[in-house]
Amino acid sequence: MTAPVTHRTADEIGRTTQGPRPLPPLGEQRAAADPLTLDTVLPNGLRVLAVHRPAVPMVELRLRIPFAGEEATHSARAELLSTTVLTGTRRRGRVQVDTDLARVGGELDAVVDPERLSIGGSALVEGMDVLFDVLADVLTGATYPDDEVRRERERLVERIAVARSQPRVIAREALQRHRYGDHPFTREMPGAEEVARVTAEEVRELHARAVLPRGSVLVLVGDIDPQRAVDSVAAALHGWTADRSAVELPPLPEVPGGDLLLVHRPGAVQSQIRLSAPYVPRTDPAYPALQLANLVFGGYFSSRLVENIREDKGYTYSAQSYPEFTPGGATVLVDADTASEATAPAVLETRYEIARMTVVPPTESEVDSARRYAVGGLLTSTASQAGLASMLAALAGLGLGPEWLREHPGRLQRVTVDEVAEAALRFFTPDRWTGVLVGDADRLARPLGALGGVRLP
Known part of the structure; x- marks a missing residue:
């Protein structure tokens, strides 16, 4: 007699009697063979x-x-x-x-x-x-x-x-x-x-x-x-000529930290939370460590921010933190949309997670998970011809070439937990951040005013 088939959930498959199944160690990241x-x-x-x-x-x-x-x-x-x-x-x-x-x-x-x-x-x-x-x-x-x-x-x-x-x-x-x-x-x-x-x-x-x-x-x-x-x-293209150069965008001013700005959107039932702070360009020696620190904070689904305001508290369907590379520099952005009644609590928890990055350093497990994600994401995004072409075009606009792409997985692998903690302490201090909140000021002014650090219309 054939035994009945028992279907297991993904969570059951990922666990043993001793606890969660351990992930295999990240393999050594060798420099890829130089393409022609x-x-x-x-x-x-x-x-x-x-x-x-x-x-x-x-x-x-x-x-x-x-x-x-x-x-x-x-x-x-x-x-x-x-x-x-x-x-x-x-x-x-x-x-x-x-x-x-x-x-x-x-x-x-x-x-x-x-x-x-x-x-x-x-x-x-x-x-x-x-x-x-x-x-x-x-x-x-x-x-x-x-x-x-x-x-x-x-x-x-x-x-x-x-x-x-x-x-x-x-x-x-x-x-x-x-x-x-x-x-x-x-x-x-x-x-x-x-x-x-x-x-x-x-x-x-x-x-x-x-x-x-x-x-x-x-x-x-x-x-x-x-x-x-x-x-x-x-x-x-021999006939495409000119005696002058194409016009580059002038460098941007550095983004100073400060209060958030509440932008009134009458009748809105949802609010948009947008925070920003200075970051570093890809050429900065601190970039690999800061990339991992940002992933731990809010850069992917298993991050602290997502775990807090999405999974634990349900304030938003999606939250993310990502770098934006700009002329002469870079910034990091935090992006989340919430119901009006959850706006002030979501801002409070987001600020809490920013500050926690400086006083509760990323753990070895958090850094290891972020490293896997960063390396895997880079390799996956450039696996196709289209993906590689788009990435190389973006890098070329920043003055970088294929060698940066080849060497970056190795840089990520060499980053230590202490270096990630130092990057978090340096770049996630709350006074570096500013941003805007867009929503119905008639509903948001009172709770945000009580929270503080928000400039009301």
């Missing part, structure tokens, strides 16, 4: 980084062009440029651009932020020359047809109006103004009325003035011969 890589600067000033990654017969492309602007109208013009740059050239209409890319299994798209205009895409390796030819055509001959600009302008106006009503957008813009005042970095989304006034001629003028090769970075990753790929790019 070519890092060079073309005569027009464009840096090209080509990496051989033969996973699938594709090539991934990431172009980052510094695209800062001081003018109040720059954000609106740049946003409209990014949505219409692929809508036609002197040689190709919009349909022909799409058709030529589709013929080689390719695609291109463009996005913009206060720092960069980014053009990304992919194609079959055998269609690499076509991909480069379309890219060159766009960079040197985009025409921004009047009807395309008008259509995208109308769509953007509607989209921005909707976005500006979203709590997370309101919170992000309030945090940016609170941290950086009127610095151009805060203009992540233009006003709908500003976009409505942009003309096609103004977009064409911005392209001619600001879409420049010198200072830009092109990353290519795929089943490619790096030298052959660079030669092909050089031939395709």
Whole structure:
């Protein structure tokens, strides 16, 4: 007679009669074998980084062009440029651009932020020359047809109006103004009325003035011969030239600690908690230890902050702490949304966990778990051609190359528990933090006023 099958839960599988099953030790992190890589600067000033990654017969492309602007109208013009740059050239209409890319299994798209205009895409390796030819055509001959600009302008106006009503957008813009005042970095989304006034001629003028090769970075990753790929790019982009460099965003002011700012959102039933403090760039010797300290604090699901305000107290569905790398530096952000009645208690517990990082140092077990997560996450995120290309493009924007990526798992492994504790003591002191709270001030002012450290409207 066959015995009945007993199904065990994940918790039961993970435990023995002696307690939880121990995790195997983290293996030694050896430097990865150097992929075939070519890092060079073309005569027009464009840096090209080509990496051989033969996973699938594709090539991934990431172009980052510094695209800062001081003018109040720059954000609106740049946003409209990014949505219409692929809508036609002197040689190709919009349909022909799409058709030529589709013929080689390719695609291109463009996005913009206060720092960069980014053009990304992919194609079959055998269609690499076509991909480069379309890219060159766009960079040197985009025409921004009047009807395309008008259509995208109308769509953007509607989209921005909707976005500006979203709590997370309101919170992000309030945090940016609170941290950086009127610095151009805060203009992540233009006003709908500003976009409505942009003309096609103004977009064409911005392209001619600001879409420049010198200072830009092109990353290519795929089943490619790096030298052959660079030669092909050089031939395709030989006509993309300028006698000046693309415009970098000026350095940001350091974020000082101080009171939180309550931003009134009438009738809101939820609140957005956004805290921020100075961090360090990836090149800082303290970065590996601080990365692990931040993970212990709130950087992943098993962190102290998540365990407290999500798992234990149920104040939020999600909470996270993560770094944001900015021109010349970095900050760390804490992000949580709560019901109005839970806002003050959630702020109290978040402050408690920040302070606890300094007086109750991370344990060996906490550091070991964070280390596993950091190494595993880095390796997983760069396992694909697309993931590696995006990571290398982000690093290149910070002046770093593939060697940083290869060596970082080893740096994380060498970090000691004492070094993580020192980083926590140095960077998590409560007086380094500031931020904003977005919610209904009529409901929040009294409990937050009693809590203290909050500037009321």
